[in-house]
Amino acid sequence: MAPRPSVKGVADVVALIDSLSRIAGRARVIWFLVFGGLFLDAYSNAALSAGLGPMTTQMELSSTQISVLTATAPALAIVFNPVGGWLATRIGRVPPLLLAKVFAVAGALLAAFAGDFSTVWLGRVLVGVAYGIDFAVAMALLAEYTPAKFGGRLNLWQAVWYTATTSNLALALVFFHLDVGADIWRWSVGSAAVVALALLVGQWLMLSESPTWLASKGRLEEAVTNLDRIYGIKAEAGTPDARTRAATAAPAIGMRQAGVLFRGEYLPRTILSSVISLGQSMQYFAVGWYLPVISLTIFGESFEKATIGSMVFNAFGIAGGLASAYFGRKLGLRLSSAAGFAGVFVALLLMGLTFGRIPTAVAFLLPVAFILCHSAGPGANGKSIAALSYSSDVRALGTGVTGMVGSFGSVAGLYVFPQIKDSLGLGNTFLVLSVVPLLGLITCLAIKWDPMRSEVSVDQEGPAAPGAGGSHPDATAATAAR
Template structure:
């Protein structure tokens, strides 16, 4: 009978997970359940987007009120992205995900049954809390659940985003054909509560705490149990190595330690991931989120035509999201982001210079180019690169801070876009926005870090702690060296 491997710290857990050739069985179910939270985040945003026109008409909303409603969720996410990261660092990865679903259910129901602007806004506040917490924690947990050789799978969140958006648009068409009238937005927004409830039940029953996080806290017995429950990996808890002892004796990572992300080797990683996240969110939420309105301009003043047009655009987003894993693996996350920003820059320039001056076919192809380049490059990588750039002790905080920066971009895109559009018109707005992908492209070319081309952050961090412990006088043994 083969001897069970001994787990002495994070490095051993990472090595065992990375040794897997694929994710199967319960691990596969768990992996997609975590992805389900990202589906919900996108679905909740799309629910408001799809019903924005009827809601505006029914409630007689001003352009300022529309901007406030659309920007509220990402504005709250600015605060709750790092809060989610802090919670995930302190109490684990799974509890914040469950808390987020409760907020999502409450927010969707409150907005769906609202009688005025204020109540709808309060519902969006709760959705923003859920969005902020869930996205920061889910990406960190997925990174820890996934073997290194399959790290590109994290980019599939972008395809999931567009699948969720398309699903809500399909549902909106169903409600439209059921003749629900101006209340169509209530059905669209309220359906997010059903999705959140299903996910809450599934995650509560199936999710298990990250073995990597447990090991980082010195809870090796629990880490071993969850390795077996999730992956069927049978291991035994050993004596904690020097790196694990050093980590557990160090102060817990929290908001006060956020400065670590902007020092030493983490500084370029944080800058790169933040710029990619900021740029992709600004360009998507300024243009991609408003595809129904753009579709109205291209295809005519018909809800059905605009919705179908948006679905077609999103189909290319799904294709780009699926391709992002391939490009991320072949080019690396940095260069694939640079290529995507370059394509978006060209698309926005062309849209601005030719809008309403070219045949419908050309006007249709330019947003397609935008969506493809966005989703295959920076759209997917904005979240993935942060989740893969930090060691487990700061990973959730890093994804939270990066998510906060991305949410700021969402707010700017959602709030500023209607204002610029009203002042300059749609064509000139596209030209102004082209500056965003240009700056993203320059940053990606200037900073050379790419987690897919470097050693594991957990491995490097473990070696650093071991070296510090050794220099302080602790004897180094074979047990104190972690191998990936």
């Protein structure tokens, strides 16, 4: 019998996971369960969107109240993205994910049975907390669960997002045909509680703590146990190496040490991932509200036809999200983001210059091009590149900070650009908005870091000690993110 490999630190764990030729068995189930949390985040947002019209009528909401409900979740994610990253760094990846599902169940039920605006809003607050925590932690955990050769699969979260949105819209149509009347929004929002509860049970039963995180904390026996439990990898705990001993002895990296993300070799990585995250969220949420307008124009004014129209647009988002994994693998996350930003820039310019002056069928194709370029490029990469750009000791914190920046873009898109529309008109708003993908394109071309073009892994570079000023090798020599 061949001797079992010895695990002395994070690099050994990463090497064993990277040696896998496929993700199978329990590892595959766990992988999809973590992705399920991202499905829930999108589903919860779509649940409010699909039922917002009937809710507005039933509860007689003002335009201000509608804006508050719409922006509550992304606004809270500004705070709870880094909080989720901090929790995942301190106590592990799995506990925050389970906590997020509890908040999601409570928030969905509270909103579904609400009798007034304040109660609905409180439900959205809990959903926003869940959204902020889950997204920051899930991407970090997926990066640690996934062999490096399959890193591009993290981009599938974008297809999952659009699939979740489409699923909720389809369910809304079912409720519509069941003739539930103005309460359709309660069924739509309440269904998110069912999804959240199912994920809570599944994740509680199946998830195992990240072996990479355990090794970074010096808990090698547990890391070896979970390698076997998740992947069937038989290894044994060895004597901790120097890096593991140093990391164990050093103070845990937390919010106070977030400055490490903005020093040394991490600085360009943080700038690049933050700009991609900010740009993609701003352009999506700024233009997203216009898609129902196109839907109403093409498919008619009824709830049923408008919902079907929105599903058509989301279908292109699914296609782009699926393609993003391919483009990320072939071009790298940086160049695929640059190409996507370029496509979005051109689409927005044409939408602005031709708005109201071309046939409806042609006008329909421009938002389709926008969605495809967005979802196949920066839309997917905005989350993935952060998860793949940091070593395990700061990965969750890095994804949390990047998620926080992206949430600023969401809020800006929901609030700032509608104000510009009222002042300048829709066509000119598209022209103003085109600056966002242009700046994203310039940043992607200026910063050369790409975690998919790697020679050694970030975790093999060694953990970043709190206060370190840039101990990592040059990014061109170490361009991976594991």
